[in-house]
Amino acid sequence: MSFHDNQEVQDIVQNHITKIGNLEESEIKVLMRRYKEVRQELRDRLDVMPQGTFSAQRLGAVLVQVDSALEAMKAGLLRDMNDSGNKAAILGSEHLVRELTQFNNIFSGAAQEINIDTVLVSSNTMNFLFNRYESSLNAYTADMRANLSRKISDYAIQKMSFSDIVQNLGQFFVGEQWKLMRIARTELHSVYNLSRQNTLFRAAEEDSDLKKTLFHPMDSRTASDSKQADRLDLVVDVDKPFQYTFKRRLADGTIRKEKRVFMTPPDRPNDRSVMVPYKKDWE
DSSP states (O other), X not given: OOTTTOHHHHHHHHHHHHHXXXXXXXXXXXXXXXXXXXXXXXXXXXXXXOOSBOOGGGHHHHHHHHHHHHHHHHHHHHXXXXXXXXXXXXXXXXXXXXXXXXXXXXXXXXXXXOOOOHHHHHHHHHHHXXXXXXXXXXXXXXXXXXXXXXXXXXHHHHTOBHHHHHHHHHHHHHHHHHHHHHHHHHHHHHHHHHHHHHHHHHHHTXXXXXXXXXXXXXXXXXXXXXXXXXXXXXXXXXXXXEEEEEEEEOTTSOEEEEEEEESSSOSSTTOOOEEEEEOGGGO
């Protein structure tokens, strides 16, 4: 039985996929609370402004309140995401060490001591990713600011009532929160896998036979590209990227080929696959 088809291996990896998935969802709830607090604070600020017809003269005052709310949201979300990322990084490093130990036990019957400082690895991982977190949130809030400015300008032209504007802005925030959820899932899964990769680098210093492969959770949410990659049982050197060509059939029947190249998952937003250690001796 191959490594990828071994039931014990699948159970171990699936358990870790479930744990990181649970962590991601619990941390996303924290981010959503922050998001809703800022949304409510903005609404409270707008509610105390003079009511009546919205005019161009009041446009500047509303934009100031929107900018203030978005800046507060970005700062709070960055702190929350950094805290969440630390948890994901520690979990990724610990899981990788556990897999190395358990896979060695399964295939060689011998427990191998693995001395890796998972806290140090996870800390270094987060230091590397902090700027990327900040860039993602900067782009998210900049997009929201641009969209809100356009909408508020349109409201002024339409001479909409101020109460309707407040209601519409609240609905806009609700409609935008899925983007933040996608960013959070993708970034947390990225730091989890990068921490695994960095831990594998350390392990490979002592065991040159180590390589890496991918495991993909299979359920109703699994996309066609993940299913295709799963069938390939990709295995590469620790310091090399995964590569494959995703063949997509378009609505008109034509086949589009996409070259995928990545060091660690996620390969795209909402990709739940994980990088897993591999050795030829485990086959």
